[in-house]
Amino acid sequence: xxxxxxxxxxxxxxxxxxxxxxxxxxxxxxxxxxxxxxxxxxxxxxxxxxxxxxxxxxxxxxxxxxxxxxxxxxxxxxxxxxxxxxxxxxxxxxxxxxxxxxxxxxxxxxxxxxxxxxxxxxxxxxxxxxxxxxxxxxxxxxxxxxxxxxxxxxxxxxxxxxxxxxxxxxxxxxxxxxxxxxxxxxxxxxxxxxxxxxxxxxxxxxxxxxxxxxxxxxxxxxxxxxxxxxxxxxxxxxxxxxxxxxxxxxxxxxxxxxxxxxxxxxxxxxxxxxxxxxxxxxxxxxxxxxxxxxxxxxxxxxxxxxxxxxxxxxxxxxxxxxxxxx
Amino acid sequence: xxxxxxxxxxxxxxxxxxxxxxxxxxxxxxxxxxxxxxxxxxxxxxxxxxxxxxxxxxxxxxxxxxxxxxxxxxxxxxxxxxxxxxxxxxxxxxxxxxxxxxxxxxxxxxxxxxxxxxxxxxxxxxxxxxxxxxxxxxxxxxxxxxxxxxxxxxxxxxxxxxxxxxxxxxxxxxxxxxxxxxxxxxxxxxxxxxxxxxxxxxxxxxxxxxxxxxxxxxxxxxxxxxxxxxxxxxxxxxxxxxxxxxxxxxxxxxxxxxxxxxxxxxxxxxxxxxxxxxxxxxxxxxxxxxxxxxxxxxxxxxxxxxxxxxxxxxxxxxxxxxxxxxxxxxxxx
Ligand SMILES: Nc1ncnc2c1ncn2[C@@H]1O[C@H](COP(=O)(O)OP(=O)(O)OP(=O)(O)O)[C@@H](O)[C@H]1O
Ligand SMILES: Nc1ncnc2c1ncn2[C@@H]1O[C@H](COP(=O)(O)OP(=O)(O)OP(=O)(O)O)[C@@H](O)[C@H]1O
Ligand code: SF4
Ligand code: SF4
Ligand SMILES: [Mg+2]
Ligand SMILES: [Mg+2]
Numbered sequence: 001x002x003x004x005x006x007x008x009x010x011x012x013x014x015x016x017x018x019x020x021x022x023x024x025x026x027x028x029x030x031x032x033x034x035x036x037x038x039x040x041x042x043x044x045x046x047x048x049x050x051x052x053x054x055x056x057x058x059x060x061x062x063x064x065x066x067x068x069x070x071x072x073x074x075x076x077x078x079x080x081x082x083x084x085x086x087x088x089x090x091x092x093x094x095x096x097x098x099x100x101x102x103x104x105x106x107x108x109x110x111x112x113x114x115x116x117x118x119x120x121x122x123x124x125x126x127x128x129x130x131x132x133x134x135x136x137x138x139x140x141x142x143x144x145x146x147x148x149x150x151x152x153x154x155x156x157x158x159x160x161x162x163x164x165x166x167x168x169x170x171x172x173x174x175x176x177x178x179x180x181x182x183x184x185x186x187x188x189x190x191x192x193x194x195x196x197x198x199x200x201x202x203x204x205x206x207x208x209x210x211x212x213x214x215x216x217x218x219x220x221x222x223x224x225x226x227x228x229x230x231x232x233x234x235x236x237x238x239x240x241x242x243x244x245x246x247x248x249x250x251x252x253x254x255x256x257x258x259x260x261x262x263x264x265x266x267x268x269x270x271x272x273x274x275x276x277x278x279x280x281x282x283x284x285x286x287x288x289x290x291x292x293x294x295x296x297x298x299x300x301x302x303x304x305x306x307x308x309x310x311x312x313x314x315x316x317x318x319x320x321x322x323x324x325x326x
Numbered sequence: 327x328x329x330x331x332x333x334x335x336x337x338x339x340x341x342x343x344x345x346x347x348x349x350x351x352x353x354x355x356x357x358x359x360x361x362x363x364x365x366x367x368x369x370x371x372x373x374x375x376x377x378x379x380x381x382x383x384x385x386x387x388x389x390x391x392x393x394x395x396x397x398x399x400x401x402x403x404x405x406x407x408x409x410x411x412x413x414x415x416x417x418x419x420x421x422x423x424x425x426x427x428x429x430x431x432x433x434x435x436x437x438x439x440x441x442x443x444x445x446x447x448x449x450x451x452x453x454x455x456x457x458x459x460x461x462x463x464x465x466x467x468x469x470x471x472x473x474x475x476x477x478x479x480x481x482x483x484x485x486x487x488x489x490x491x492x493x494x495x496x497x498x499x500x501x502x503x504x505x506x507x508x509x510x511x512x513x514x515x516x517x518x519x520x521x522x523x524x525x526x527x528x529x530x531x532x533x534x535x536x537x538x539x540x541x542x543x544x545x546x547x548x549x550x551x552x553x554x555x556x557x558x559x560x561x562x563x564x565x566x567x568x569x570x571x572x573x574x575x576x577x578x579x580x581x582x583x584x585x586x587x588x589x590x591x592x593x594x595x596x597x598x599x600x601x602x603x604x605x606x607x608x609x610x611x612x613x614x615x616x617x618x619x620x621x622x623x624x625x626x627x628x629x630x631x632x633x634x635x636x637x638x639x640x641x642x643x644x645x646x647x648x649x650x651x652x653x654x655x656x657x658x659x
Contacts (some may be wrong), residue, residue, distance in 0.1 A: 145606065148438060156508070157541075161370075185582070262548075277474075
């Protein structure tokens, strides 16, 4: 189906941080993660808080140096790129930070924040950049008067939408959105979902979309990856993940989604010790909390297993769990 | 019914915007009872965080102007307290979990030193006890590696970890009133379930009353006893959660509920955003602020401000502000 190399290809990526204590003072935040994103597709990334999603996003952007593995953009290794082409690539990959307040400069008006990258990348003639910024704000449901304000004069959801508008403005090929809709109410969220699907459709923009909100992921993503303690534990087409999740952690996540109905029983909290990132469990990283844990899970690390089923492309659904054998 | 620990009468906040002075919180009145979890829900920018800031006495002046007939916390009227007395009340009697943790955590102190300082101040524990309590609080909100977290600085934690540090800090004070502003937005759903359980436990063990600001109606259903629905700075509906989900009467509430995406294994549901945009707070329409987006609006709605009143007779605790609520026959379109 895809003859071109993927737009983004992440291969065996490992990210470690130096911390006090632990094994040799290192914490492994991302532990050998691989996946591809094709042009115009949306890859959803979900997972436990602290499982390494933001670290993965930042290492793709080369904001933290991965200690192993590679990131290929159009087949080219970002770590080996020359300054000039890296500069060009920067325009084509935009990151929306998880924390908008930290990424929007407090002393710059929203107009400066939005228009500066356009100046920098020489997008549009100078006179039209203001109008372009207004339009971008409008698409995320904000009024033009926001341009004169400073970040602290906006609500959190408004700031989040400014950060999104800034990423959209240069019309990149890939947007990495780290919890970019987490502060939005359902009505505004529905609008943003429409916008993203529209941008994918009409401009072919691809997304790495990190979110805790599984309903949002279900509406947006073509494929979904699930992370737990630095590892990818399942990758599947979105429609399959929500119907036939294979990994016990993915199933626990889906069962814990709060239902907007007070008569519905509250979700069961995952039992067992949350694992330490400094001294991760041997064998399967989920075994300390897995309801289906077996003897081998405690010692043997599960390998990448493809699920084969009639009608399913054999590379489509991957799971890392001993319950599944080829 | 438990007695009210927080009782707010006619709280208003105005701020300066590009288009002039805007009243972003408009004569809010509500009360919060001991041990209760009260949800505060509404569209992005409708005034939820500013309301929280006003209750805490943290609206920056001169940018914002706060007025209120009363904000009674127990027998203290916070409106009449000076800054020094307010500071004593904050933290010990009323505390807050901020929407953006980075605004509340100090980047140059370790988590352990920030948490223990708060615990020592509010619980009078010594250094050693306070460190033990800090570790315990962190574990309660689902953090493994509590000792590593204690030694870390805020930027060394993930978004959800920072959020949980703040929750631990607020809970450690065992306040009478806790304002939690979108406390679980950075948490995965299993961790969220655990944290919500801990918050409700706080109410049961210490009688803490919680004002839970959230945009997630699933969280409201799961964690709240009652909820306030806010639109453009006003409360438009107030109801026990059962009534809110089974028989909402305000058209805006109904619109919000219809926009909730549900995870259905069968088919992806495309949800409907409420048509139109929230009006600018400095250019609000007369009458009902929702009129431009409401399918039931008529000329009365555009001229006369609907007042908050009981849905069915005098004693109901289900209230709404609407001329043509959903339970009554639909008006001519
Ligand atoms: N600069 C850093 N120094 C040390 N440790 C770090 C640093 N940044 C992240 N970590 C650690 O790496 C792990 C992964 O963090 P990361 O922010 O990638 O998680 P996440 O999946 O994005 O979580 P969340 O959903 O809560 O945002 C955490 O244990 C965190 O404490
Ligand atoms: N310091 C300020 N100066 C001017 N306007 C402000 C200031 N702070 C907030 N506002 C405006 O007041 C309104 C209410 O803001 P508030 O932060 O209370 O919204 P919110 O309901 O918490 O929204 P969200 O769900 O996005 O967090 C918004 O329109 C915002 O732009
Ligand atoms: S490998 Fe074992 S412990 Fe891990 S998820 Fe599968 S069954 Fe559970
Ligand atoms: S008062 Fe009128 S415009 Fe406002 S919500 Fe009710 S019916 Fe709609
Ligand atoms: Mg993150
Ligand atoms: Mg807010």
